[in-house]
Amino acid sequence: MYFELARELQARMDSGQLEPGVRLPSESELAAEFGVNRLTVRQAMAELDRAGSVEIRRGVGTFVRTPVVRTTIRVDAATQQSTVGARAMVLPVSGWPGAVEEVFAVLDAPGGVVDRRACDHLHCRVGDVMRIDSLTSLEGQGWSVNSYWLPKAVASPEFRPIGSTGNVVVSVSELLGAPLWADWREFSAIGADLADAEQLGVATGSALLVREGISSGPDARPTLYTRRRIRGESASFVLEFPRPDSPEPR
Amino acid sequence: MYFELARELQARMDSGQLEPGVRLPSESELAAEFGVNRLTVRQAMAELDRAGSVEIRRGVGTFVRTPVVRTTIRVDAATQQSTVGARAMVLPVSGWPGAVEEVFAVLDAPGGVVDRRACDHLHCRVGDVMRIDSLTSLEGQGWSVNSYWLPKAVASPEFRPIGSTGNVVVSVSELLGAPLWADWREFSAIGADLADAEQLGVATGSALLVREGISSGPDARPTLYTRRRIRGESASFVLEFPRPDSPEPR
DNA sequence: CAGTGGTCTAGACCACTAA
DNA sequence: TAGTGGTCTAGACCACTGC
Numbered sequence: 422m423y424f425e426l427a428r429e430l431q432a433r434m435d436s437g438q439l440e441p442g443v444r445l446p447s448e449s450e451l452a453a454e455f456g457v458n459r460l461t462v463r464q465a466m467a468e469l470d471r472a473g474s475v476e477i478r479r480g481v482g483t484f485v486r487t488p489v490v491r492t493t494i495r496v497d498a499a500t501q502q503s504t505v506g507a508r509a510m511v512l513p514v515s516g517w518p519g520a521v522e523e524v525f526a527v528l529d530a531p532g533g534v535v536d537r538r539a540c541d542h543l544h545c546r547v548g549d550v551m552r553i554d555s556l557t558s559l560e561g562q563g564w565s566v567n568s569y570w571l572p573k574a575v576a577s578p579e580f581r582p583i584g585s586t587g588n589v590v591v592s593v594s595e596l597l598g599a600p601l602w603a604d605w606r607e608f609s610a611i612g613a614d615l616a617d618a619e620q621l622g623v624a625t626g627s628a629l630l631v632r633e634g635i636s637s638g639p640d641a642r643p644t645l646y647t648r649r650r651i652r653g654e655s656a657s658f659v660l661e662f663p664r665p666d667s668p669e670p671r
Numbered sequence: 672m673y674f675e676l677a678r679e680l681q682a683r684m685d686s687g688q689l690e691p692g693v694r695l696p697s698e699s700e701l702a703a704e705f706g707v708n709r710l711t712v713r714q715a716m717a718e719l720d721r722a723g724s725v726e727i728r729r730g731v732g733t734f735v736r737t738p739v740v741r742t743t744i745r746v747d748a749a750t751q752q753s754t755v756g757a758r759a760m761v762l763p764v765s766g767w768p769g770a771v772e773e774v775f776a777v778l779d780a781p782g783g784v785v786d787r788r789a790c791d792h793l794h795c796r797v798g799d800v801m802r803i804d805s806l807t808s809l810e811g812q813g814w815s816v817n818s819y820w821l822p823k824a825v826a827s828p829e830f831r832p833i834g835s836t837g838n839v840v841v842s843v844s845e846l847l848g849a850p851l852w853a854d855w856r857e858f859s860a861i862g863a864d865l866a867d868a869e870q871l872g873v874a875t876g877s878a879l880l881v882r883e884g885i886s887s888g889p890d891a892r893p894t895l896y897t898r899r900r901i902r903g904e905s906a907s908f909v910l911e912f913p914r915p916d917s918p919e920p921r
Numbered sequence: 922c923a924g925t926g927g928t929c930t931a932g933a934c935c936a937c938t939a940a
Numbered sequence: 941t942a943g944t945g946g947t948c949t950a951g952a953c954c955a956c957t958g959c
Binding site: 672673707708709710711714728729730731732 | 928929930931936937938939
Binding site: 697698699713716727728729730731732733 | 943944945946
């Protein structure tokens, strides 16, 4: 019943009968119109909300969602040069102009399955690794939750933040005085868990783009394991592969 | 109230008090234990379900979720050689051993925003492009929903399926008799819409990994625009970047 | 202030699963 | 068959928004 109602409303949106930005009838009105309880309408609305079809504004109404703008990050597979959006710039390990990154946790002795995997990637024992958690914001809105793992030997005094919050992450690349090479990058998607959802200000279970990867210093030893969970709707990564037989210079 | 309950149960899982696979008390029991209505418990459960923390089995009970196994696809950025899981194999444009791909829609005259974008990428007018939708399954379970756009000129008679369902997608690479080069690949994450959710047998709004991209033939002209929406929990893509100064041959 | 969505209750019936 | 989760109802109170 609620699914039928959701499908009906979705069909109206697909057909253009309900245009982006338009306010839907209130829950009570829909309940009356379709002869069902308001909770049933709410269930249909929740479905459409999760599907990204509508935007629910408390105290105001429910609106047909307008497609969102994404931040696209382009990476040249050969040179690893990155650009964000239309602006051409090198994307350092931590943050980029316009974005604010704030550390909210520094773990000296991490634990758990994810941490163990990170240590394996770094060829380190769990005790020799530290972890830094941060939140990246763009225009005052949570954009990604980040975790960085690195060997304590690399981290050394000046890298270790004094407190546990309010510290800006120092670029590992800067610390080494040399550029880092991205050995590999892994992309996946997960639903936001309770903690991530709260940090990013999104609904639990909403789609996050996960980007994990190992970077290494000039000595080719794995130096940094990064894991970002990014609000799915607001980001995408583009990897460009210049053709090896391309006439242009690489 | 429901959020507090969810947080409480999540804490029990995090602390190991509730181990993976263990059945939680029934909704009625939890309602009694916490002195709330069953619907409130259900709301908490829905939250944990969306967060991926529990698995709800109708008529059976609710269980602490066991981490899932993912299919990982590795791609060498320099050579574009792909491997799936532990088995080393070249991943053709369509399907791979163990996977079944079934066409469920062939559109001669696509429309809509996404289609227009695809046409732009292919340097074609909307009327000159065709679109093929398919569902990839692994072990009888929906794995990804795919859309392929290609110029009708390339598609030509032998490519055009006779019916609208039950046809295996012919590899475009095979059709051309030449390998395709991946010009770029874009990764993002979205929640499953009503249609995708039904096809893949997942909940509306559950995280999907989206991989889009343009491939070109030997003449370097864009020939195929692909868009896959993959169940987030069951896939990840790894891009490996061999170091340019690496001692091994590239 | 009126109207919206957010939450909670008590109670009911159902479909499904496993013993 | 007993117990589970899935759905729906009718009614209530609340917080929030915009006028």
